[in-house]
Every structure is written in C-alpha cells, then in structure tokens.
Amino acid sequence: MANLGNPKNTIEIIQKYEFNFQKKFGQNFLIDTHVLDKIIRAAGVTKEDFVLEIGPGIGTMTQYLAEAAGKVCAVEIDRNLIPILAETLAGYDNVTVINEDILKVDVERLAREENGGRPIKVVANLPYYITTPIIMGLFESHVPIDNITIMVQKEVADRMQTGPGSKDYGALSLAVQYYADPYIVANVPPNCFMPRPKVGSAVIRLTRHSEPPVQVDDEALMFRLIRASFNQRRKTLVNGLGNAPELSFTKEEIAGAIAAMGLSPTVRGETLTLSQYAELSNRLGGKK
Numbered sequence: 539m540a541n542l543g544n545p546k547n548t549i550e551i552i553q554k555y556e557f558n559f560q561k562k563f564g565q566n567f568l569i570d571t572h573v574l575d576k577i578i579r580a581a582g583v584t585k586e587d588f589v590l591e592i593g594p595g596i597g598t599m600t601q602y603l604a605e606a607a608g609k610v611c612a613v614e615i616d617r618n619l620i621p622i623l624a625e626t627l628a629g630y631d632n633v634t635v636i637n638e639d640i641l642k643v644d645v646e647r648l649a650r651e652e653n654g655g656r657p658i659k660v661v662a663n664l665p666y667y668i669t670t671p672i673i674m675g676l677f678e679s680h681v682p683i684d685n686i687t688i689m690v691q692k693e694v695a696d697r698m699q700t701g702p703g704s705k706d707y708g709a710l711s712l713a714v715q716y717y718a719d720p721y722i723v724a725n726v727p728p729n730c731f732m733p734r735p736k737v738g739s740a741v742i743r744l745t746r747h748s749e750p751p752v753q754v755d756d757e758a759l760m761f762r763l764i765r766a767s768f769n770q771r772r773k774t775l776v777n778g779l780g781n782a783p784e785l786s787f788t789k790e791e792i793a794g795a796i797a798a799m800g801l802s803p804t805v806r807g808e809t810l811t812l813s814q815y816a817e818l819s820n821r822l823g824g825k826k
C-alpha cells in the first residue's frame with residue numbers, strides 16, 4: 539500500500555471510499571512524513587515493542603508503527619474507517635484493529651494478554667476532545683507503560699510540561715508529572731493535517747517514572763487537594779481548600795499544615811510544587 543504520509547495518497551483513499559470527516563471524532567489526519575518519522579523516533583519504537591495506537595484514522599501512522607514495532611494494536615471508534623484500514627494495512631501481519639471507543643477498552647488486560655504484562659508503548663495522534671481522560675485513564679489504571687508519545691493541542695502540551703510560576707501550570711501539569719517525565723518533541727503547524735485544525739499542535743512524550751518522584755501516603759487525597767486548589771485559583775490556599783466541598787478539613791488544620799511546611803499563610807496553590815502537594819497531603823492525611 540502507498541505511504542499515506544504523502545497527501546496525494548491520503549486524498550486518493552478518502553475519495554475512493556467517499557469518506558466524510560467527522561468533527562465529533564476529532565478527525566485530522568497527518569499528511570507530513572517528517573512529523574511521522576519524528577513521532578516514531580521519539581517513541582523509540584523497536585521490534586521488541588507492543589504498541590497501542592489510539593485512533594488510527596485511515597492508518598497513516600499505523601503503517602509507520604507496523605514497520606518499526608513487533609506488534610501494533612490500533613483502536614478506532616469510527617466504523618466507517620474499518621474497511622479503509624483493512625485495505626491500507628493489508629500488507630502487515632503484525633497489526634490488529636479493534637473497532638471500539640478507547641475509553642471502553644480494558645488496556646490493562648490487553649497488555650497482559652498481548653504482551654505478557656510487559657510495559658507497552660502508546661503512540662497516537664489523539665482526538666483532542668478527549669485528551670485528558672485518555673491520558674489520565676492510562677496512568678491511573680496502572681497499565682504497564684514505557685512511554686506515551688502523542689500529538690495534542692499545543693496549549694495542552696505546554697500545560698503538561700510546565701511548573702509553578704506559569705499561567706499554564708495546573709492540575710494537569712501535576713498529574714502528568716506525578717506519573718511521567720514530559721518532553722515536548724516538536725511543534726506541529728495546522729498544515730501538516732487534513733483537514734487543518736484551528737489550533738496549533740505538539741508532539742509530547744511522557745516517559746513513565748519507574749518510581750513516583752514523591753512519596754505520597756494517599757494519592758487520591760493529594761489529587762483532591764490539587765483539584766480543589768486550582769478550582770479556586772484566585773484564593774489563598776487556606777481559603778480555597780477550607781471552602782472546597784470535596785474536602786472536610788477546617789481552615790485551622792490547613793493553616794497549621796501550611797505553617798509547618800514553612801510557607802506563608804497567604805500562599806496560593808499555584809505556587810506549590812508537586813513535592814509540596816505531597817507533603818501537604820501527607821500532613822493533612824494524618825488528621826482525617
């Protein structure tokens with residue numbers, strides 16, 4: 539099958555099947571061979587790897603993955619793409635296509651059955667409308683993962699990579715950095731896709747930490763604290779957490795923990811690092 543990274547071949551296949559792009563599925567297909575090469579290289583895919591691809595579309599990146607990986611499993615929600623994938627991937631015997639919503643797939647089980655529970659790689663040009671649930675779902679389910687290399691909205695990539703002091707810093711930054719080491723591989727302009735998205739994109743690689751970077755007694759509590767702090771970004775931490783409906787600490791308990799950490803009583807949540815959130819969570823966790 540012709541390389542779909544070439545726009546001419548993509549147009550040909552789309553016309554042949556009279557395929558209609560569905561906005562609701564975030565369908566923007568890659569048509570740039572340099573970007574495709576870069577993604578595969580950044581993910582470090584080898585013949586030893588089992589790769590999960592989310593949203594193969596017409597199979598453009600899947601072809602590249604099939605060349606580089608041992609096995610590829612591609613999960614695509616749009617059933618109109620399945621006959622197209624049967625044609626574009628016909629030359630590869632190491633690819634399985636599953637017609638399913640990725641949010642309904644038991645990826646842990648897939649990794650166990652297909653890769654003997656060894657760490658898998660995830661590579662995707664993600665549908666932007668569900669970037670966060672996909673990534674958090676993968677991390678929180680404790681699927682064995684080596685790295686996740688994904689195309690996301692540029693702004694989202696920035697949010698994942700940044701630290702305190704930036705306007706982009708938030709709950710997503712902390713959640714991603716708790717599980718992985720983020721690295722922005724490339725910025726990708728709209729003209730590398732068909733149709734062109736309205737926003738800029740970036741490829742980001744999230745390399746899973748072998749050990750969590752901080753010691754937390756109660757992960758769920760730490761994430762509740764983080765979410766509550768950023769929901770009330772403009773307030774001081776004491777007021778934000780003291781008023782949060784999902785928490786039940788008194789303002790005195792919160793102020794006490796903040797003071798014990800050597801922080802100012804008027805500190806805001808957006809200035810705390812991941813290790814400070816871990817410490818705050820460990821201190822408050824003893825109270826309830």
Ligand code: SAM
Binds near residue numbers: 563564569596639640
């Ligand atoms: N990988 C292709 C490429 O790079 O050209 C297509 C990428 S396109 C941005 C996103 C793909 O994800 C589309 O094929 C879309 O149909 C699919 N998709 C959207 N929501 C999905 C879901 N919940 N589960 C699986 N695939 C989904």
